[in-house]
Amino acid sequence: MTPIDTIDTIDTIDTIDTIIKEPPAKFKKSIMVIPPIIAIAGILFFIFFATSAHPEKAWLVYLTNFLFFTALSAGGLLFSTLMHFTKAKWSHNLAGIAESFAAFFPVSFILFILLFIGQDHVFTWIGVDLHGKGIWLNIPFLFFRDFIAFLILYCLGFAYLYQTLKFRLKNAGKETWLKQFLFRRFEKTPHDPEKIKHRMTIFAGWYMLAFALVFALTGFDLVMSMDPHWYSTLFGAYTFIKAIYAGFGAIIILASILHLNPNFSFNLSSSQLRDMSTLFFGFSIVWGDFFYSQFVVIWYGNIPEETAYIIERTMTSPWKWLAWTVFIVCFIMPFIILLSRKIKESPWCMIVVSSFVLAGLWIEHFLLLGPSYLDHEYFVHNTGIFPISISELIISLTFLSLLIIAILFYLKQFPELLKKGSGEVVQWK
Numbered sequence: 001m002t003p004i005d006t007i008d009t010i011d012t013i014d015t016i017d018t019i020i021k022e023p024p025a026k027f028k029k030s031i032m033v034i035p036p037i038i039a040i041a042g043i044l045f046f047i048f049f050a051t052s053a054h055p056e057k058a059w060l061v062y063l064t065n066f067l068f069f070t071a072l073s074a075g076g077l078l079f080s081t082l083m084h085f086t087k088a089k090w091s092h093n094l095a096g097i098a099e100s101f102a103a104f105f106p107v108s109f110i111l112f113i114l115l116f117i118g119q120d121h122v123f124t125w126i127g128v129d130l131h132g133k134g135i136w137l138n139i140p141f142l143f144f145r146d147f148i149a150f151l152i153l154y155c156l157g158f159a160y161l162y163q164t165l166k167f168r169l170k171n172a173g174k175e176t177w178l179k180q181f182l183f184r185r186f187e188k189t190p191h192d193p194e195k196i197k198h199r200m201t202i203f204a205g206w207y208m209l210a211f212a213l214v215f216a217l218t219g220f221d222l223v224m225s226m227d228p229h230w231y232s233t234l235f236g237a238y239t240f241i242k243a244i245y246a247g248f249g250a251i252i253i254l255a256s257i258l259h260l261n262p263n264f265s266f267n268l269s270s271s272q273l274r275d276m277s278t279l280f281f282g283f284s285i286v287w288g289d290f291f292y293s294q295f296v297v298i299w300y301g302n303i304p305e306e307t308a309y310i311i312e313r314t315m316t317s318p319w320k321w322l323a324w325t326v327f328i329v330c331f332i333m334p335f336i337i338l339l340s341r342k343i344k345e346s347p348w349c350m351i352v353v354s355s356f357v358l359a360g361l362w363i364e365h366f367l368l369l370g371p372s373y374l375d376h377e378y379f380v381h382n383t384g385i386f387p388i389s390i391s392e393l394i395i396s397l398t399f400l401s402l403l404i405i406a407i408l409f410y411l412k413q414f415p416e417l418l419k420k421g422s423g424e425v426v427q428w429k
Contacts, residue, residue, distance in 0.1 A: 032408065035401040042398025049391055050118065059121040060373040061392045064365045065399040066115060067222060068246070070108045071215070072358075072403065075247015076101025077157050078211055080164070081204035090275050093266065096168065096417035097258065098251050102161050103410035104403050105154040112150055116143055124372050125228040133228060142221055149214045156210050160203035163196050168416060178413040215240035223365075226372040230309040232298070238290040245283040245330075246361050249354040252276055254407065256347035256354075258418065266418040270345040277344035280354070281334060288331040312371050318386055322367045329360030362396065363388075 049058040079098040083091040115122060119139055130137055166186055174180045216236025224235050232238075255276070259268035298306045314323045334357055343349045370387055411417065 035404045035408070039398055039401040039405065042394055042401065045391075045394050046398065049395070050121075055118065056121045056373050057391070058395070059118040060366075060369055061395045062111075062118070063115065063122055063222065064362070064369055065396050066108070066111050067218065068362050068365050069104065069399050069403050070112075070218075071243035071246045072250045073101040073104035073108060073247075073406075074153065074157070074211060074215070075243045075245070076251055077161070078208060078244060078247055079251055081160055081207045084164075084200055085204045085208065090272060092272065093417070093419075094251065094255055094268075094272060094276060095164075097255050097266070098247075099161055099164060100254070100407045100410040100417065101247070101250065101403075102157050103406035105157060107402050107406055109150055109154060112146070124226050128228060130228055137225055137228060142225075146217065146221055149210075149217050153207070153210045153214045156203055156207040160200060160207050163200045163203060165414070166191070166196050167193075169414070176413045211243075212237075212240045215243050223368055226369055227309055229305055232294050232306070234290065234294050234297075238287075238294060241283070241287055241290050242361065242364075245280075245287045246358060248276070248280045248283060249358050249361075252280060252350050252354045253358075256351045260347050264418050268347065273347060273350060274341065274344045277338060277350055280357075281338040281344070284331060284334040284338070284357070288335070291331070313367055319367060319371060322363050322370075322387070326360050326364045326367060329356050330364065333357075366392070 046058060046062065049055075050062075052058070076098045079091075080095040082088075083095050083098075116139070120126060123139065123142075125137055126139070136142075162182075165182060169179060169182065169186070174183055216239060219236045219239030223239065224231065252273075255266070255268050256273070258264045258266040259273075295310065298310055301307075313319045334353060337343055337349075337353055343353070366388065374387060
């Protein structure tokens, strides 16, 4: 083989490698179009489902997905605020990826407002004797306090994000319209690192406090109130711990996918993934502890007003099968599997484990709400019917598509976040 033939062979190999690593532009565009198509089709399906003979089923799935994906987005940003507040240096570019979940905040806020269109089907306690709880459980007051709560949480999140981007985009280009808008704002004030650091710390602390309070309130107002005669003082804390657990799992999935995709410059070291997986493992134990703390107190107290809620969801068909699925997938499985160091360092393994956990947490949301909406007698006389059908999956896929669209939009506007060392600018010596 002559030197010229060798060079031609090398060029051919490089060309093939480029084709494999960089799909054609048409293929990339088609991938970007899929989530919007799914979202539009899912919205139309929900409208059809909500106007059918059983609109309460449609709104049950809507509320379940609203709570679940709102927890994912808020829990994702919480990771960045937590890493900054504690001055953690191992997270680096993971913080930038976590901040992309904040792009779902406006979508979540709109979805919350739309929730009250179906208030007659969403709030099962309307028209029920609340035994003195009507002062707290009434639509105007509930909507007002939750509206203000989400507004404060999201404003604090965006305030923290604004200060963070002030660092990350200091030497960036202005090729996207959102960066152009931000740069016009940034240039009006001097770039003082110490002042920005101080503001970030303040907003991070307030966001974490608001996160705990808002999700505790959400747990009481949008979950526990659906069975208005049941109560648990620990339910609020359980709700925001669950949101953190879900958010961390979502970050692992997104970071691992970006790391494995050769079309992105994002790089995730094995030590970073191991530390993130260890944190995820830790919150699986915390979630299990809060779950057990509620359960054992209710079981030991044996008060009919409290035990009826637990018995229906853990001992009656078909809900008991969902309860066992949640317990195994969200606690037993990660507790055993994530003891392995090699698994915690494997992106593929962590994608699978985190996906199973998130699916289990979605089922847990559905399990808490489902019995309040679906008639128990219906399942008694139709033993072969399972509460989760293709309709629930289609609507859930719609919400997932909206989350993907929001994240892709954010990363397209700020591609610098995917570059190596993008998160180091947040750290100060």
